Amino acid sequence: MNAYFDMPSDLQHSYLGLIGLHLREALLPVLFGLVVALPVAQLCVRFKWLYSPVLWVTTVLYAIPSLAFFVVLIDYTGATETTVMIPLTVYSLVLLVPAIVDGVRSVSPDTMAAATAMGFGPVQRYLKVQLPIAVPAIFAGLRLAAVSSISLVSVGTLIGNQGALGNLLADGQFYHRTPLIVTSVVTTALLAILVDGLLVLIQTLLTPWAPRGGKSAGKGAGKSGRPSLLRRRTTSAAREPEPAAARAALEDAVR
Amino acid sequence: MIQIDSVTKRYPDGTVAVDELSLEIPDGSITVLVGPSGCGKTTTLRMINRMVELTGGRILLDGADIHAQPVNALRRSMGYVIQNAGLFQHRTIVDNIATVPRMLGWDRDRARKRARDLMDRVGLDASLAKRYPYQLSGGQQQRVGVARALAADPPVLLMDEPFSAVDPIVRKVLQAELLRIQAELGKTIVFVTHDIDEAIKLGDMVAVLRTGGKLAQYAPPDELLSAPADAFVEDFLGTDRGIRRLSFFTSAGLELTTAPIIAVDSSAAQVAERTKASGAPYLLLTDTDGKPLGWTGPAAAAKGGAALSVAELLPHGRPFVFGKESLRDALDCAVLSPTGWAVAVDDGGRVVGVTSQTTIAEAIRGAHAERGAAGSPSASAKAAAAEAAAVDPAIAESKAAESKAV
Amino acid sequence: MNVLNFINDFFSDSANWHGTTGIPHRLLEHVEYSLLALLISAVIGLPIGLFAGHAGRGGYALAAFSTAARALPSFGLLVLMTVWLGEIGTTPAMIPLVALAVAPILVTSYEAIRSVDPAPVDAARGMGMSSAAVLFQVEIPAALPLILSGLRSAAIQVVSTATIAAYIGLGGLGRYIIDGLAQHTYGKVVGGATLVAGLAIVTIGVFYLVERLAVSPGVRRGR
Incomplete structure (x- = not known):
């Protein structure tokens, strides 16, 4: 076991310390990304013409390799955690904006009209109707962002040991300790799965009105009530559970 | 003739959709299955072309058990029209209609010619041939659905609430068109609806089913109106x-x-x-x-x-x-x-x-x-x-x- | 220092346009790696996703598998594969790239088939189409835009991530980034990153064209 969990002294961290560091470097950017993405997405919903150029910019940003991003930033922010976290924030932002826009847009005009008719102002309508209904879509984006962020932190090892668990990769090669590399990969993957599961749990708690998988309604169709793996695009699948969801959210809001 | 002989459909969870149902569906006429939701009318229809497999009894088509031939051959010998037409959105109207003839091995030109003939027959303008389904109204789509079902000239036509999704005015037109087409072609049509007026208007024979998949009455519409078998049928017929x-x-x-x-x-x-x-x-x-x-x-x-x-x-x-x-x-x-x-x-x-x-x-x-x-x-x-x-x-x-x- | 200057310097240096270290050669290598990784991922992901979607089974298994595949850190996996397999050709680089790309392809193609309108599928079965014909003649044509979007998103991630191949001594546009980092010539890093981003845009363009050609106008305009 020691071969796997004895941390080389140059890392200046215990195994658990590395995990903490990794989570911080990976998840703070997701949080920042969400904070920025919400107003950006709302702007895109409000001004429809904005969405297309925003999508293009985000896609190009997303395509820039993380390593290149890190390297360019060294000149500004040095070989620090910040240098790793800025690109990760950008990637999160890029994943979250379309997710939120699609989610908010998927709220049916009927629901919006009903909310307006009940006397909701624009802000209330956004906070109490649109946002709650968009929660599943937003969480789909959050899960992708968190998992990819956790994976990408490791690359930070290449810019002066800023990769948390990823630093084990460089050390493992340097000291010829393959078990350290295995530890790095397995721990990172497990962290990603854990955080993903945690987000699913939070989403379930936030959306008690959402239909749970498995229960199907309607005769013989057999195609409804399936587990939806994708919620990002406005497919009919994503729209399907919406009326019930919309109704419940409205009822909540009225209370 | 289609003989439905004490047919039962019991699902694995114990639900009985159709219970010991027996019907004789005469050739060359329209037989309507009508009843409230959950009465097993659609299930019965879908058992005829084996979209649903029966769990008891048997169904005979011209004296032969429907299980005697391969399931896809059976289905190709029956036209099938469903509620929302179910057109193939990636195919043009003419190619939608030509689907079954193509499956039966007709060459493309012959199938398309046949499709154009059918468009005429169901009252679709020839200029629609190269359009895609999304460019058609609901009523037009349903006409295409009927034409597609008729394409290979099957003796039997199964229609599952074909006119339920269109507005009342279009529905009336489509019902009249169906009667006109039927007068020309004389198919054996099994027609499912929840609308008793539609049943009475279209049916040569009407089978009223009650919840739980039991037959309440099987009679010509005139007799149904004059002599409902019991309170359920009377109530279902309206005042x-x-x-x-x-x-x-x-x-x-x-x-x-x-x-x-x-x-x-x-x-x-x-x-x-x-x-x-x-x-x-x-x-x-x-x-x-x-x-x-x-x-x-x-x-x-x-x-x-x-x-x-x-x-x-x-x-x-x-x-x-x-x-x-x-x-x-x-x-x-x-x-x-x-x-x-x-x-x-x-x-x-x-x-x-x-x-x-x-x-x-x-x-x-x-x-x-x-x-x-x-x-x-x-x-x-x-x-x-x-x-x-x-x-x-x-x-x-x-x-x-x-x-x-x- | 200015990123635009770096880009300008990088692309105007004629030395960067010739030979095995030149842009055309590196670009070609990058495209090769990306295409190979995408091809392998598609060969694995498409059939499984499409058939699972058609059968309506295995959704939870696919979700679990793709979550696991996504959770694998690409860079860590690359290092691990290099240590385990040695630096033998492109295999150690292909494994993390395929792990990255297979999840979106698998999940999207499954979901694409599942979200096809059940009415035409019912009609197709009712008129006597075989199960395979239903999948290939009805479900896939209708689901094609979504299937392509899964492939596209996989392709963009592969193009971006294929840079890590340079870490284990392979070529591709990642060379400029890794070498630039080692030599502290940031111009190279920025130039390489620009090329990768450009390639991603071209990828989007290619997928746009494929969609125009392969997707029926009835499906494209009907959405």
Whole structure:
């Protein structure tokens, strides 16, 4: 076991310390990304013409390799955690904006009209109707962002040991300790799965009105009530559970 | 002939959708399965082409078990029309219709030619051939669905609530079109609907199913209306089934009178003479072609021919086509007419006579005596007669005047 | 220092346009790696996703598998594969790239088939189409835009991530980034990153064209 969990002294961290560091470097950017993405997405919903150029910019940003991003930033922010976290924030932002826009847009005009008719102002309508209904879509984006962020932190090892668990990769090669590399990969993957599961749990708690998988309604169709793996695009699948969801959210809001 | 022989569908969870159902579906006619939701009508239909596999009993197609041939061969021998048409959005209209012929190995040109013929048959303009489904209205899409089902000229057509998703006006047109096509092709059609009016309008035979997949009654629509088997069927038929049954009685035997009819170019003397002869307070004025213009009021008639101005006429309402339309139509015309008299016209719209509500009521009684006795002399036949009689008080006021005219 | 200057310097240096270290050669290598990784991922992901979607089974298994595949850190996996397999050709680089790309392809193609309108599928079965014909003639044509979007998103991630191949001594545009980092010539890093981003845009363009050609106008306009 020691071969796997004895941390080389140059890392200046215990195994658990590395995990903490990794989570911080990976998840703070997701949080920042969400904070920025919400107003950006709302702007895109409000001004429809904005969405297309925003999508293009985000896609190009997303395509820039993380390593290149890190390297360019060294000149500004040095070989620090910040240098790793800025690109990760950008990637999160890029994943979250379309997710939120699609989610908010998927709220049916009927629901919006009903909310307006009940006397909701624009802000209330956004906070109490649109946002709650968009929660599943937003969480789909959050899960992708968190998992990819956790994976990408490791690359930070290449810019002066800023990769948390990823630093084990460089050390493992340097000291010829393959078990350290295995530890790095397995721990990172497990962290990603854990955080993903945690987000699913939070989403379930936030959306008690959402239909749970498995229960199907309607005769013989057999195609409804399936587990939806994708919620990002406005497919009919994503729209399907919406009326019930919309109704419940409205009822909540009225209370 | 399709024989459904004590067929049962029991799902693994124990739910019974269809329970020991037996039906004989005659060739060349429309058989409608009707009932509330959960009565197993769609399940029954889908068992015929094995979209749902039965769990008990058997279904015979022309004497052979439907399991005797490969399932896809069976399905290709039956047209299948569903509620939302289910068109292939990636194929043009003509290629949608050509699907089954292509599956049966026809070459593309022959299949497309056949598809274009069918478009014509179901009343689709040829210019739509190269369009895609999203470019068509719901009614047009449903026509394509019917054409696609007919493409390989299958003897059997299975239709699962085909007109439920279109608006009432389009539905009426599509129903009429189906009857027209059926008159030309004489297919064996099994038609599922939850709409009893649609069932009565389209069905040669109607099977009413009750919740739990049991047969409540299997009869021609006329018999269904006159003699519902039990309270469930009676309730399902609705309150005005007596009136609706009149749709099955022809107006051909109705007694007409031409006494109060007068052309617009008649002289004052003729008008006065006709007013006296008919004894009616109203005269029906026609144009020189014999088409109805309207009723003259008693005052106008008293003034004689000089005052026969079209502007003062009472509207004659919708006339009924004598011999073609039913007693229900005649009665409806009379009830809606301001004078209480119905105007009968020929195919060209020329007046052939007028008739009063009393005369129609007598004709109804006569028809019931003839037809109702042949059916079961049950409470329902009586109810129908009572309903016809109930028309009378409504016309009591003008009865004195009318009885003279008749 | 200015990123635009770096880009300008990098692309105007004629030395960067010739030979095995030149842009055309590196670009070609990058495209090769990306295409190979995408091809392998598609060969694995498409059939499984499409058939699972058609059968309506295995959704939870696919979700679990793709979550696991996504959770694998690409860079860590690359290092691990290099240590385990040695630096033998492109295999150690292909494994993390395929792990990255297979999840979106698998999940999207499954979900694409599942979200096809059930009415035409019912009609197709009812008129006697075989199960395979239903999948290939009805479900896939209708689901194609979504299937392509899964492939596209996989392709963009592969193009971006294929840079890590340079870490284990392979070529591709990652060379400029890794070498630039080692030599502290940031111009190279920025130039390499620009090329990768450009390639991603071209990828989007290619997918746009494929969609125009392969997707029926009835499906494209009907959405």
